Every structure is written in structure tokens, then in C-alpha cells.
Amino acid sequence: MVYILNLISISIIPVIISIILIYGYLKGVDLYDAFVDGAKEGFKTSIRIMPYLIAIFVAIGIFKRSGAMDIIVNFFTPLAKFLSIPKEVIPLIIMRPISGSGSLAVVKDIITTYGPDSFAGRVASTMMGSAETIFYTMAVYFGAVGIKDGRYTLKAALLSHLASVIASVVVCRLIF
């Protein structure tokens, strides 16, 4: 099963590329020139997002490595208990919106400590699969086009994150 899913995921990019190239070829587009022309823009963009990436990596790095992250996690533990969220997954709830690699490490830790088929392991896996890093994504996407005022994006994203947390716990409780 994992093998088949893996195969589908791996082949999606080659499939998209083939469709674009074959369609372009049939329509008589000058493929090579069009590709190079478009590709030129790639460099400008990646250089433009670099300062934003550095800014966000530094802030998150300091917060994480100093131990401040652990304090926040401990602070939220009683609240999670109140909402009957397993306390083992609290670090993940806090980490998920902030850092992708960080939350992957947390998931790995939860799964190896409590077992992949424990309730905490299942909730953590579900949560990891149903949310995305918020601060990083906002910094990169808004940074790339120079947006300073993200308006209600963060609020809406955090609400969506909260929904993913609650949904993960409830769905796992119902299904497993």
C-alpha cells in the first residue's frame, strides 16, 4: 500500500511535465526558448526571498534552541488537558505552525516513545498530515512579493490550525 502511494506521488511531477511538453509540442510552441525565457525569472525570485527566509530562520532558531519553546509547551499543557487532548501531542500542536522540520522531529519522537499504534502516535501522525507551517509559509510568500500587511491571514490560519488539532483528536477517537 505504502509502495503504491509512493509510486503515485513520485510520478505526478513527470506526468505534469509530460502533459505540458506534449501539448506545447503539438501546438507548435518553441519549447526550448519558452522554457529558458521563463526559467530566467527563477533566480530573481529566490534571491528576493532570501532575506525573509534568513529573518524567519533566525527568529525561530533562537526561540527553539534557547529553550523558550519548551516553556510555551509546558504553559499550554493544562489547557490541552482541559480539552482532553493527549498531553503527549502538545509539543506538536505548538511546533506545527512554527517549524516544519521541528515538528517532524517532534512527530518522530512521539512515535518512537509511545509507539506508532498508540493513541498519541496516531493523533500525532494525523495532525502532521493535516496542517502546514504557518509562520514560515507566510514569511516566504508575502516576502516574495513584498507584502507588509498580511491583514487577517494569520488569524484565519491559526483558526484553521486549531480546527485541524481538534479534528485530529476527535476523528482518531471515533475511528480507532
Place this chain on the structure above:
Amino acid sequence: MINYIWFFLIFIGIVVSIINGNIDSINTVIIEDTQEAVKFAISLTGIMAVWLGLMNIANKSGLINAFSRILRPITRLLFPELPKNHPAISAIIMNMVTNMFGAGNSATALGIKAMEEMNKLNADKKRASNAMCMFLVINMSSIQLVPLTVLKIRADAGSLNPTEIIGTSLIATTISTLVGIISVKIFQLRG
């Protein structure tokens, strides 16, 4: 907003590191994490270039127009401000497709392209448009069909059924995406 978050992440981090007596961790961040950021941006350059090149071909062949016409009913609902057949729409769709299949870096490249296209239509270039907010919130609530890395971790840890969480993830992701979309629409109505 990002201004305060950024300041407090660093300020609190430094204070805590002084209390914990591991001030040298700050130096590690400055040296290692900044390097990570630069490495990531550079590695993104290649993928960015490939997708922008392919998008340019798809644009010239008319594939993008055909594609956005088919998906018009969905995009009109989510992004009413974007004009018909605008290049932003196809970049958004391709970002979602690559995201769904877990091709993170390709998705980022296409997402940035989508943001650039949307900003061309934006009256105030410094302030996010409704379409941008909607796009980002959908993007951040993650619509990944197969969370491969998690499956790998579960399989490595000896799970009896590593894939059993695909269904639960899909349900949770659908709920969180819907909540995201609804909150954006409500915030939009309130101005």
C-alpha cells in the same frame, strides 16, 4: 503583526537562553540556521526555474487557459476578484496539485509565482489582497493526500498498519481547510 512576532520570538529566546545559561545557542543559530536559510533559497532556485520555464510553455500553448476554464466554477467561488483566465489561477491550481502530492519545493515555487501574479492585480502592493489571503490560508491548511514522511516514520517504527492514518488525515485536513476558507470569507465581509 509579523513585526511583533519576530521581535518577541528573538527577545524571549535571548532572555530564556540567559536564564537557562545556554547563551552560546544564539551563536549556533546565527552560524547554522542562517546557512540553512541561504542553502534553502539557493536550492529553490533550480526548481523555481524549471517550473517557471514549464509554466511559460504551458502559457504559450494555451494549456493554462484551457485548464483555468475547466476549474472556473471553483476558482470563481474562492477567488472572485481574479479575472477569467488570469495566469494567477493556473499557478494557484498547480500549487495545489503539487501540494496534494507532497512535492513541497515545486509547490513553493508555483505558490510564489501565484503570489506574484496576484500582486500584479493588487491596488496596494504592500497590503495583501483578499485573493492572496484566501490562497495562503488554503495553502497552510495543507491538502496533502499522502503524508509520505509520516508514513515512512510510522513504518520505520514498526507500525502494524502505517497507512491507517491516511483516512484520518484526510478528514482532519478537509475540516481544517473548510474552517480556513470560512474564516477568510467572514474576515473579508467584516472588512
